[in-house]
Amino acid sequence: MNDGLPTTFVRQELVSERPAPVKTTGLVGFLRTRLFNSPTNILVTIICALLLGVVLVPAIKFLLIDAVWRGTDRNACLQENAGRVVGACWPFIQAKFGQFIYGFYPEPERWRVNLTFLLAAVLLLPLLIPRLPAKGLNAGLFFLAFPVVAFFLLHGGGLDGFALSWITSLLSGFNDSIGEGGHKLAMAGETTAVLGPLLWLLGKLIMAVSLVISWLLYPLVWLRDAIQAAGRPVWIDLLLTAVIVSALLFVLGGGMRTGWRPLIMSLATFAGIGLVIAIMGLDRGGLPVVDTRLWGGLLVTLVVSVTGIVASMPVGIALALGRRSTIPLIRIFSIAFIEVWRGVPLITVLFFATYMLPLFVPTGITIDGLMRALIGIALFAGAYQAEVVRGGLAAIPRGQGEAANALGLSWWKTTFLIVLPQALRHVIPGLVNSFIALFKDTSLVSIVALFDLLGQLRAAFADPVWSTPTTAFTGFAFVGLVYFMFCFGMSRYSLFVENRLNAHRRN
Numbered sequence: 001m002n003d004g005l006p007t008t009f010v011r012q013e014l015v016s017e018r019p020a021p022v023k024t025t026g027l028v029g030f031l032r033t034r035l036f037n038s039p040t041n042i043l044v045t046i047i048c049a050l051l052l053g054v055v056l057v058p059a060i061k062f063l064l065i066d067a068v069w070r071g072t073d074r075n076a077c078l079q080e081n082a083g084r085v086v087g088a089c090w091p092f093i094q095a096k097f098g099q100f101i102y103g104f105y106p107e108p109e110r111w112r113v114n115l116t117f118l119l120a121a122v123l124l125l126p127l128l129i130p131r132l133p134a135k136g137l138n139a140g141l142f143f144l145a146f147p148v149v150a151f152f153l154l155h156g157g158g159l160d161g162f163a164l165s166w167i168t169s170l171l172s173g174f175n176d177s178i179g180e181g182g183h184k185l186a187m188a189g190e191t192t193a194v195l196g197p198l199l200w201l202l203g204k205l206i207m208a209v210s211l212v213i214s215w216l217l218y219p220l221v222w223l224r225d226a227i228q229a230a231g232r233p234v235w236i237d238l239l240l241t242a243v244i245v246s247a248l249l250f251v252l253g254g255g256m257r258t259g260w261r262p263l264i265m266s267l268a269t270f271a272g273i274g275l276v277i278a279i280m281g282l283d284r285g286g287l288p289v290v291d292t293r294l295w296g297g298l299l300v301t302l303v304v305s306v307t308g309i310v311a312s313m314p315v316g317i318a319l320a321l322g323r324r325s326t327i328p329l330i331r332i333f334s335i336a337f338i339e340v341w342r343g344v345p346l347i348t349v350l351f352f353a354t355y356m357l358p359l360f361v362p363t364g365i366t367i368d369g370l371m372r373a374l375i376g377i378a379l380f381a382g383a384y385q386a387e388v389v390r391g392g393l394a395a396i397p398r399g400q401g402e403a404a405n406a407l408g409l410s411w412w413k414t415t416f417l418i419v420l421p422q423a424l425r426h427v428i429p430g431l432v433n434s435f436i437a438l439f440k441d442t443s444l445v446s447i448v449a450l451f452d453l454l455g456q457l458r459a460a461f462a463d464p465v466w467s468t469p470t471t472a473f474t475g476f477a478f479v480g481l482v483y484f485m486f487c488f489g490m491s492r493y494s495l496f497v498e499n500r501l502n503a504h505r506r507n
Contacts, residue, residue: 062087103296158286162237168224182206234283242270292370296451311378316385341383388430392423432494
């Protein structure tokens with residue numbers, strides 16, 4: 001009997017040891033929890049390991065173990081000369097490496113391509129590192145200044161004028177085309193029986209409009225001719241353009257009250273432009289001209305892909321916003337543009353841009369073949385980007401815009417400061433997926449006589465000095481590794497940006 005008092009139990013034996021906890025970290029933990037945690041996963045893991053063995057082992061054997069690393073011609077990569085099974089013929093890549101990078105760019109001028117690549121890396125890397133300051137200045141230099149400098153570095157040539165001369169020549173060319181079209185229409189009306197009087201009247205009306213425009217353009221034409229007749233037309237045109245643009249920015253920026261900052265920024269920009277012109281000697285003819293038909297290899301691949309990616313983004317954003325517009329004309333135009341450009345293959349776009357685009361430009365203006373391809377690719381990619389961006393805009397709750405309106409923000413500020421940044425954050429995977437697809441689609445420019453990296457590889461196969469059974473496999477393996485490196489880099493960086501922007505959503 002315990003008489004209500006608590007009893008005490010003292011164990012006479014030690015408790016047996018508990019089993020060690022299952023390790024869930026490290027390599028062993030990863031294998032146990034991810035690969036071998038169930039019968040199904042064990043079976044899938046074994047099958048995947050067998051598939052990797054079937055694919056990777058022969059690939060590594062071909063690319064590294066059985067590969068030939070030294071040689072001066074095809075004889076080094078022939079099995080009867082090597083005395084063993086021959087894998088990749090890497091001397092072929094070494095011999096054609098310059099062609100793969102520069103195409104047929106003249107060797108004495110290839111330093112210009114190297115300098116362009118270096119400038120691109122110097123301006124792009126700080127832009128990709130979030131913690132570095134001066135992102136606005138860096139972006140302005142990369143997206144605005146660098147393309148101009150890269151053009152004159154790669155293409156060469158100089159300037160015979162500046163903005164006033166170019167704008168006047170462009171407007172005059174358009175006006176001449178309008179007048180010529182009206183003249184042809186009037187001539188057609190004189191020989192047409194049914195609609196002849198109507199066509200003749202319409203042609204004469206167009207000619208009259210062209211004549212009025214020419215009178216309005218006469219002061220600009222006179223000023224352009226006076227600038228060209230001067231001893232240093234580039235500097236005079238630059239000075240006049242700087243004065244006019246800076247004055248407009250000063251007035252539109254608030255005048256004496258708040259217009260000083262736009263004025264200083266404008267003057268500093270034109271001073272930088274003048275410094276670049278002086279350093280590169282653009283007022284004295286610049287560097288020797290290298291026709292774009294001599295460009296090729298990785299140079300063309302990067303030029304086409306980077307230009308297409310950068311130019312397609314503003315086109316896509318504008319079309320996405322236009323498709324959601326409440327103005328019927330803008331909405332119908334945006335929908336028609338997107339559906340037409342998405343409804344045709346890229347090959348058709350390239351053919352159209354190469355062979356039909358010159359028919360739509362004003363008289364006396366020629367567009368380089370590479371530039372035509374760039375315009376077509378940018379518009380084609382912009383139509384696809386528009387739908388990606390529109391998906392992001394649709395994901396933003398309507399309350400965001402209503403709250404901004406309640407605070408008194410305009411449509412522009414609401415869109416570009418509140419709605420659009422959130423929409424782009426939602427569609428980063430889709431955008432990068434389009435970028436990767438565009439980077440790989442640059443190989444299609446070879447059908448319009450532009451030899452990108454893949455086109456240069458095919459041209460290199462025609463060299464009988466390196467004709468071996470393994471040359472083609474080696475070349476395609478090398479090009480595939482280059483494409484994978486760029487595409488994988490874009491994919492991983494997009495994942496980094498996505499995780500960084502969505503850090504506030506983590507639990």
